Amino acid sequence: MERERDTDTSRRGPDEVVLRVEDLHKRYGREEVLKGVSFEVRRGETKVIVGPSGTGKSTLLRCITRLTEPDRGRIWLGDVEVTGRGVDLNRVRASVGFVFQDFNLFTHLTALDNVRIGLLKVKKLPKDEATEIARKQLEHVGLAHKADAYPAELSGGQQQRVAIARALAMEPKLILFDEPTSALDPELTGEVLDVMVALAKEGMTMVVVSHEIGFARAAADELIFMEGGVIVEQGPPDQLFRQPKYPRTAEFLRKITALYGETG
Amino acid sequence: MDKIELGGLVFDPAWLPKLGQGLVVTLEITGLCIALGIVLGLILAVLRVYGRGPLYWLSSLYVQFFRGTPLLVQLLMVYYGLPSWGIVLSPFVSGVIALGLNTAAYQAEYFRGAIQSIPRGQMLAARSMGMTRAQAIRYVILPQALRLVIPPWSNELILMLKYSSIVYMVTVIDLMGAARTIAARTFRYFEVFILVALIYLALVFLLSWLLRRLEERVRVPGLGMERGAPH
Numbered sequence: 001m002e003r004e005r006d007t008d009t010s011r012r013g014p015d016e017v018v019l020r021v022e023d024l025h026k027r028y029g030r031e032e033v034l035k036g037v038s039f040e041v042r043r044g045e046t047k048v049i050v051g052p053s054g055t056g057k058s059t060l061l062r063c064i065t066r067l068t069e070p071d072r073g074r075i076w077l078g079d080v081e082v083t084g085r086g087v088d089l090n091r092v093r094a095s096v097g098f099v100f101q102d103f104n105l106f107t108h109l110t111a112l113d114n115v116r117i118g119l120l121k122v123k124k125l126p127k128d129e130a131t132e133i134a135r136k137q138l139e140h141v142g143l144a145h146k147a148d149a150y151p152a153e154l155s156g157g158q159q160q161r162v163a164i165a166r167a168l169a170m171e172p173k174l175i176l177f178d179e180p181t182s183a184l185d186p187e188l189t190g191e192v193l194d195v196m197v198a199l200a201k202e203g204m205t206m207v208v209v210s211h212e213i214g215f216a217r218a219a220a221d222e223l224i225f226m227e228g229g230v231i232v233e234q235g236p237p238d239q240l241f242r243q244p245k246y247p248r249t250a251e252f253l254r255k256i257t258a259l260y261g262e263t264g
Numbered sequence: 265m266d267k268i269e270l271g272g273l274v275f276d277p278a279w280l281p282k283l284g285q286g287l288v289v290t291l292e293i294t295g296l297c298i299a300l301g302i303v304l305g306l307i308l309a310v311l312r313v314y315g316r317g318p319l320y321w322l323s324s325l326y327v328q329f330f331r332g333t334p335l336l337v338q339l340l341m342v343y344y345g346l347p348s349w350g351i352v353l354s355p356f357v358s359g360v361i362a363l364g365l366n367t368a369a370y371q372a373e374y375f376r377g378a379i380q381s382i383p384r385g386q387m388l389a390a391r392s393m394g395m396t397r398a399q400a401i402r403y404v405i406l407p408q409a410l411r412l413v414i415p416p417w418s419n420e421l422i423l424m425l426k427y428s429s430i431v432y433m434v435t436v437i438d439l440m441g442a443a444r445t446i447a448a449r450t451f452r453y454f455e456v457f458i459l460v461a462l463i464y465l466a467l468v469f470l471l472s473w474l475l476r477r478l479e480e481r482v483r484v485p486g487l488g489m490e491r492g493a494p495h
Contacts, residue, residue, distance in 0.1 A: 067392055094394030104389035108408045108484045118393040121403055152486025170393060 016043040016078070018174050018205045019064065024073035026059050033059050034070070035229035041174065041207060046200040048216040048237070049209045050256065051226035057209040058101075060226075061176045064207075065093045078173065094122050097167025097175035102183050103159040105151040111138060111162045112147040115169045123170065137165040141195050157188030161195055168199075175199070177208040211256045217241075225249045273455050279446050286442025287463060293359050293438060294428045298421055300364030305371030310401060312372065313379050323372075330369035336430055338362045343434040359431035359438075367424050374417045378409035411479075412488050418475040422468050429464075439463060 019041040026034040033056035041047055049057050062068035064075060066082060066089055075082040082092050105114050112134050119130035138144050141161040151159050160180055167175050177196070181189040193215045200206060200219035210216070216223055216237050224234040225248075233240065233249045241257075244250045268275045311323035330338065339362040346353060353361065382405055390400035432441035439460060447456040 065392065067388060090394040090396055092394075093392055096392075098389070098392035100385060100389060100392075102385055104383075104385035106386060106389070106404055106408075107487050108411065117403060118395070121399055122394040150485045152484075166393070 017041070017076070018043050018045075018078060019207070020074075020076040021060075021064065022074045022076075024060065024063055024075070025071045026056065026063060026068065027071055033229050034063070034073075036073070037226070037229070037231055038073075039224060039231060039234065041205060043205055044203040045221045046204075046206045046208065046219050047222045047224055048220040049207065049224045049226055050211055050216070050252070051232075052252065055226045056229045057226055058178050061098075061178050061207065061209060064176060065089070065096050065098070067093075067098075090122070094118070094170055095173050097164075097170060097172035099160070099163050099167055099175060099177045099180050101179040103151070103156070103163045105159050105163055105166070107151055110148050110150055111143060111154065111165075114151070114162055115166045118166065118170050133169050134165075137169045138162070140168060141165045142191075155188060156184045157191045160184065160192045164192075164195055164199075168204075174205045174207065177206065177210065179209050179211075181210065181212060211260050213253075213257050213260050225252060227252070273458070274452060275455050275459065276450070276452070279450075279456065279459070282442045282446055283439065283459065283463070286437055286439040289356070289437060289441075290425075290428055290439040290467075293356070293363065293431060293436070294425045296360045297363035297367055297428065298424055300360065301367035301371045301420075301424070304364070304368035305375055306406075308368060308372035309375030309379060312376050314397065314401065327369045327372055330366050331373070335362070335366050335427060336433065338366055339430060339434060355431070355434045355436045358434055359428070359436050363424065363428060363431070367420060370420050371417065374413050374420060375409065377416070378413035379405055381412060382408050408487060411482050411484060414475065414479040414482075415488075418472065418479075421475065422471060425467055425471060426464060 017040050021040070022038050024034050024037040025032070033054075037056075037060055039047070049060070051057055059068055063070040064077075064082070066075075070083065073083070077092060077096065080087060080092060082089075105111075106117065109117060112131070115134035115137055116130045119125045119133055120127065123130075125133070135144065135147065138147055141164055143158060143161055143165065146154060146158060146162070149158075151162070154162065164175075164180075180196070181192050184192065189212065193212060196206070196208070196215060197219045208215070208220075220237050222234055223237040223240045225232045225240065225244075227248060233245055240249060241253055244253065266277075268277070308323045308327060311319045312327065315323060339359065342353065342362040343355065343358040346358075386404050386408065387400055390404040391397070395403070428438065429440035431438055432444060435441070437445065443456045443460040447453045450456070
């Protein structure tokens with residue numbers, strides 16, 4: 001392992017920690033939604049976060065690039081301390097993809113322009129290069145033929161795939177998914193999950209808040225169970241399903257398995 | 265050319281050159297004050313939505329002042345008031361400035377409403393990919409807000425076209441000023457003002473048509489009112 005690391009000047013061995021979150025706290029008014037959350041994500045890993053609603057999962061994701069400002073705690077993306085002083089947040093955000101529950105595609109732009117805009121305006125790539133990358137990423141999510149369609153002309157599943165292509169185009173070190181299939185009709189979740197499973201297999205580093213158990217089983221290296229603003233338990237999905245340490249974990253996983261089923 | 269008689273009214277084609285000159289002035293004033301209003305209105309709207317501290321308060325105060333006082337008072341202040349501070353403006357420039365500052369306040373309110381109607385997720389998505397706030401406003405929020413604003417904003421432009429007629433109060437010879445001059449000389453008040461009313465009406469039709477064309481041209485599916493059957 002050491003030797004591998006030595007040959008790679010950018011220290012991007014397979015063990016490289018892409019994201020480290022330490023003792024994260026966040027309070028909205030009186031309610032403390034995050035009460036000291038810590039975890040790490042290594043290069044190529046997919047972590048799936050599950051837990052009852054209102055336990056701060058979405059807040060946690062937004063705190064990672066400080067879209068929501070955490071109250072306390074530290075966050076590192078690679079060597080960069082996101083919570084550090086004088087950090088260039090826009091640069092940090094350009095290197096982390098974010099996929100939202102309700103897609104948030106830019107309404108006035110075609111699929112191609114949605115994927116291209118970050119390359120043009122944030123990365124300042126020349127137009128031809130940006131277009132080429134955008135077309136490639138649309139193809140990656142199987143929507144090359146919809147390049148000229150506006151979001152309103154796409155199904156929810158297609159919109160979310162365009163949103164994933166938009167995130168991928170920026171060549172992120174990490175992609176955060178905030179309940180990417182919760183706003184979709186059940187028959188449309190499959191196409192989005194297929195894309196995500198493929199991404200995980202390709203070695204993309206991902207943190208996914210989702211109750212799709214099928215996805216967790218197929219793609220997650222680790223399942224994180226959160227409740228009440230803390231991580232109750234984490235481990236490989238099989239271990240959490242078969243022998244959870246805490247009865248709360250078992251109970252919750254039973255519940256979502258019944259609700260969302262095993263397939264996905 | 266001969267005079268035209270219609271139901272006891274007499275119209276003289278000799279009025280037309282003078283009215284034509286006035287019409288040009290009306291179009292110039294309207295065009296310039298609308299342009300001033302768009303630029304200033306957009307800045308005010310962005311400050312009212314995204315500004316903090318003094319920028320927010322100053323922009324709000326501006327809007328309140330210009331919406332809360334009569335346009336005529338504003339015009340007379342610019343033309344008769346400013347000279348006491350050593351600022352002497354021509355009647356034409358006074359008219360453009362007073363009307364432009366006034367419409368900026370109203371346009372700002374239309375722009376602000378449109379900006380605030382854009383779902384929050386749009387700004388969030390833009391910031392999440394590393395855009396600065398200014399970039400997000402410029403490339404994501406305003407292109408959507410400006411499309412949405414066209415119908416209500418059209419009303420303001422039509423109002424300005426008609427309200428521009430008050431500049432005759434500071435001796436600008438616009439369409440209205442020309443009409444008053446002709447009427448005072450010929451005593452054909454009714455005929456002259458019928459003619460002027462018809463010219464304004466035609467202008468309003470033309471402007472409405474142009475704005476509708478603009479709205480259709482920039483329309484994007486999923487933004488604003490869809491024509492035809494609902495989905």
